[in-house]
Amino acid sequence: MPAGNQAPQIRLDSVLLTLGDTQLRFDCSFAAGTITAISGPSGSGKSTLLNLIAGFETPDAGKVLFDDKDLTDRHPSERPVSLVFQDNNLFGHLDVFTNIGLGINPSLKLTEQDREAVSRSLAEVGLTGMERRMPASLSGGERQRVAFARALVRERPVLLMDEPFAALDPGLRFSMASMLLRLHEQTKATILIVTHDPDELKRLATNVVFIDEGEVIVQATTEEFLTRCGVPAISQFLSG
Amino acid sequence: MLTRAEHRRGIGLGILAFAFVSLFVGLAVLALLGFDATPSHRSLFDAYTWKVLQFTLMQANLSTLLSIALAIPVALALARRPEFPGRLWILRLMALPMGLPVLVAALGLITIWGRQGLLNGLLLNLGLAEPVSIYGLGGILLAHVFFNLPLACRLMVATLDRLPGEYWLLATGLGMKPWSIWRFIEWPALARILPGIAGLIFMLCATSFTLVLVLGGGPAATTLEVAIYQSLRFDFDPPRAIALSVMQITLTAIVLGLLSLLPSTDQTLPASGRRVQRFDGQTWSRRLWDGTVIGCATLFILLPLFSILAAGLQADLPRLVMSPAFLEAASTSAAIALSSGVVSVMIAIAIISARIAIGDQKQSGKTARMFSTVLAATSSLVLLVPPVVLGTGWFFLLRPWGDVTRMAPYLVVAINALMALPFVMRVLEPAIGEHWRRTARLTASLGIGGIAKLLRIDRPVLLRPVLLALSFAMALSLGDLGAVALFGSNDFVTLPWLLYRRLSSYRTADADGLALILGIVCLALTFIGTSGIGTDRSKHAGR
Numbered sequence: 001m002p003a004g005n006q007a008p009q010i011r012l013d014s015v016l017l018t019l020g021d022t023q024l025r026f027d028c029s030f031a032a033g034t035i036t037a038i039s040g041p042s043g044s045g046k047s048t049l050l051n052l053i054a055g056f057e058t059p060d061a062g063k064v065l066f067d068d069k070d071l072t073d074r075h076p077s078e079r080p081v082s083l084v085f086q087d088n089n090l091f092g093h094l095d096v097f098t099n100i101g102l103g104i105n106p107s108l109k110l111t112e113q114d115r116e117a118v119s120r121s122l123a124e125v126g127l128t129g130m131e132r133r134m135p136a137s138l139s140g141g142e143r144q145r146v147a148f149a150r151a152l153v154r155e156r157p158v159l160l161m162d163e164p165f166a167a168l169d170p171g172l173r174f175s176m177a178s179m180l181l182r183l184h185e186q187t188k189a190t191i192l193i194v195t196h197d198p199d200e201l202k203r204l205a206t207n208v209v210f211i212d213e214g215e216v217i218v219q220a221t222t223e224e225f226l227t228r229c230g231v232p233a234i235s236q237f238l239s240g
Numbered sequence: 241m242l243t244r245a246e247h248r249r250g251i252g253l254g255i256l257a258f259a260f261v262s263l264f265v266g267l268a269v270l271a272l273l274g275f276d277a278t279p280s281h282r283s284l285f286d287a288y289t290w291k292v293l294q295f296t297l298m299q300a301n302l303s304t305l306l307s308i309a310l311a312i313p314v315a316l317a318l319a320r321r322p323e324f325p326g327r328l329w330i331l332r333l334m335a336l337p338m339g340l341p342v343l344v345a346a347l348g349l350i351t352i353w354g355r356q357g358l359l360n361g362l363l364l365n366l367g368l369a370e371p372v373s374i375y376g377l378g379g380i381l382l383a384h385v386f387f388n389l390p391l392a393c394r395l396m397v398a399t400l401d402r403l404p405g406e407y408w409l410l411a412t413g414l415g416m417k418p419w420s421i422w423r424f425i426e427w428p429a430l431a432r433i434l435p436g437i438a439g440l441i442f443m444l445c446a447t448s449f450t451l452v453l454v455l456g457g458g459p460a461a462t463t464l465e466v467a468i469y470q471s472l473r474f475d476f477d478p479p480r481a482i483a484l485s486v487m488q489i490t491l492t493a494i495v496l497g498l499l500s501l502l503p504s505t506d507q508t509l510p511a512s513g514r515r516v517q518r519f520d521g522q523t524w525s526r527r528l529w530d531g532t533v534i535g536c537a538t539l540f541i542l543l544p545l546f547s548i549l550a551a552g553l554q555a556d557l558p559r560l561v562m563s564p565a566f567l568e569a570a571s572t573s574a575a576i577a578l579s580s581g582v583v584s585v586m587i588a589i590a591i592i593s594a595r596i597a598i599g600d601q602k603q604s605g606k607t608a609r610m611f612s613t614v615l616a617a618t619s620s621l622v623l624l625v626p627p628v629v630l631g632t633g634w635f636f637l638l639r640p641w642g643d644v645t646r647m648a649p650y651l652v653v654a655i656n657a658l659m660a661l662p663f664v665m666r667v668l669e670p671a672i673g674e675h676w677r678r679t680a681r682l683t684a685s686l687g688i689g690g691i692a693k694l695l696r697i698d699r700p701v702l703l704r705p706v707l708l709a710l711s712f713a714m715a716l717s718l719g720d721l722g723a724v725a726l727f728g729s730n731d732f733v734t735l736p737w738l739l740y741r742r743l744s745s746y747r748t749a750d751a752d753g754l755a756l757i758l759g760i761v762c763l764a765l766t767f768i769g770t771s772g773i774g775t776d777r778s779k780h781a782g783r
Contacts, residue, residue: 054409054413056409056412056517056519075412075519076409076412076413076519077412077413077414077415077416078415081413082413083409083410083413085406085409087404087406088404088405088406088407089406089410091407091410091424091425091428093428093429093432094424094428098424102414102416102420102424103414106411106414106415106416106417106420107416107417107419107420108420108424
């Protein structure tokens with residue numbers, strides 16, 4: 001997975017956004033090639049932060065920078081990111097192969113190498129030979145692994161994940177997290193993962209960005225973050 | 241959970257309802273099949289009847305094709321623009337044609353597309369001499385598209401709106417171009433519902449009566465139903481009426497059979513409350529295209545409706561409303577609509593009670609379960625035997641006993657009640673079923689039964705759906721010309737019949753006024769009748 005070397009640092013520079021009655025203001029950065037957890041209470045703006053980086057929201061003011069390159073006005077498809085959502089990552093009416101293949105070419109014009117890459121990626125996530133399966137016939141965990149496989153073939157240096165394991169049961173979350181760590185070892189991509197789960201945060205992330213009421217209130221390494229029990233919102237989060 | 245007595249009552253009601261519906265339809269069919277048609281010395285199916293059948297199929301096919309082909313770009317444009325100004329109102333506007341009496345809509349279409357209509361006026365001004373003709377095949381197709389394009393469009397938009405929001409995020413994130421989005425997302429979603437929509441529209445067009453009666457031009461453009469009516473009322477040619485009726489039943493049976501093989505199309509999809517976000521089609525050319533498509537479709541539906549309003553307001557409404565002819569027709573219509581609505585709701589409640597009673601038994605026997613299925617099918621029997629055919633059957637059944645017109649009001653009430661039954665069931669069955677699931681255990685454990693249960697448990701919850709169903713059934717009956725056309729006479733005049741006669745005798749000012757009044761009343765009743773469906777669903781979804 002060659003993408004890793006150029007994995008960028010991501011920075012939100014005084015980004016302002018108004019959604020309905022809510023004012024959001026983000027000033028933070030995400031270290032290159034690491035896994036950063038984005039946490040905070042429900043409705044604090046975690047997914048919006050991800051949407052700003054992916055390009056689905058355009059800030060009213062401020063900049064979204066990838067390694068000092070200003071991507072604020074770039075269309076989502078022109079940003080070097082892959083996305084994994086909590087659910088519906090796969091088009092339900094298309095088989096696994098097509099779902100992954102669309103990640104390589106959105107018109108599904110695939111070369112022989114591309115087809116091999118799809119099969120390799122499936123092997124990578126432990127779903128060898130599942131190319132022709134339909135999403136409905138897969139378990140929730142398997143569907144998320146297909147989404148990982150698509151992220152792999154896309155070879156984008158940034159991976160944005162919005163609570164990717166929230167719909168899975170705890171045992172499965174653990175093994176999925178291990179898989180994510182292993183894949184990160186290979187790709188060294190910059191990974192941002194929104195999570196509600198303190199265990200997941202400890203297991204996966206080297207850094208934490210904590211959001212409350214539309215603002216970043218803590219930006220720290222995971223160890224440091226875990227000691228910040230003084231902040232009420234954080235202690236509430238950590239105690240589950 | 242039901243007591244034995246409640247159980248018996250439920251099944252008993254079901255048997256009564258079944259007996260009534262199946263006898264009413266069955267006797268009509270038997271009368272048609274058993275009628276001695278030999279004296280005419282000719283084959284039942286002559287060149288004329290075959291020609292009528294061919295035309296029926298041809299116009300239904302073309303209408304279905306056109307409605308769907310034209311609805312697809314409109315639906316795609318509307319789905320692509322969740323923020324389009326007035327989108328919600330455009331979607332509501334698209335529900336209007338279905339609630340409008342067919343005759344009223346036909347009048348509106350003639351005003352816009354007719355010889356003296358707006359469009360031909362424009363064409364003449366542009367120097368084009370050849371006017372568009374609203375009569376004949378073209379007019380029938382136009383009118384069918386007017387009714388069915390909005391129906392298809394609403395179903396398609398609802399389907400596209402219900403796709404997971406992540407699909408659009410992914411499509412954009414993956415960099416899909418419009419063609420890829422169509423190929424991988426939009427088309428697969430539509431392809432699943434298209435067979436159902438096409439079947440539904442084909443069925444509606446194959447049994448279309450009023451539009452073809454008004455817009456069809458003579459023998460060259462006649463469907464089976466209209467030909468039946470003409471052979472009874474004008475030519476008095478019973479063998480031909482019977483041959484055509486048999487053809488009609490065979491045709492609907494085949495279509496219904498095929499339809500049952502298709503995935504069902506939920507006609508009462510609630511508007512999705514979720515905010516859909518689309519990131520594709522932001523270029524100026526796409527915006528322009530979508531805006532034009534939506535604008536044309538809106539005008540296509542809005543102009544005829546508007547012309548009904550404008551023409552109706554120019555009529556001398558006070559004089560019309562006070563005229564004895566109007567008052568008599570209005571009171572007849574009201575009585576017929578109310579009776580048929582009540583009958584329809586009563587049959588529906590009987591059927592539903594029986595189905596609940598059967599479902600409640602732990603070891604309901606095979607016979608009981610089969611009866612439950614039969615009951616469900618009974619409520620849709622009128623789809624198999626359309627109103628005009630039912631009327632024809634009863635016409636022959638009653639003729640030996642004297643003047644059929646004396647029985648006309650009762651027949652029309654029964655036919656209208658059966659026509660409304662599938663729709664009434666659609667409103668009542670989920671409501672009563674849900675109420676039963678929620679309260680059955682509790683009422684059983686508290687031992688509440690009889691009148692107390694009816695007053696304290698059922699009435700507060702079920703009164704509203706029952707009234708909604710009643711309102712919808714009344715709207716259908718008020719706007720119906722099919723059953724009345726066979727039996728209407730000087731002594732038996734309903735509002736649609738009066739309107740039709742005024743139209744035929746070129747009393748157009750009166751016709752315009754009548755159309756406006758009838759249109760408004762029917763729309764109001766339909767909207768009361770359907771208002772509960774969407775809100776109820778969303779309430780459930782929110783829970």
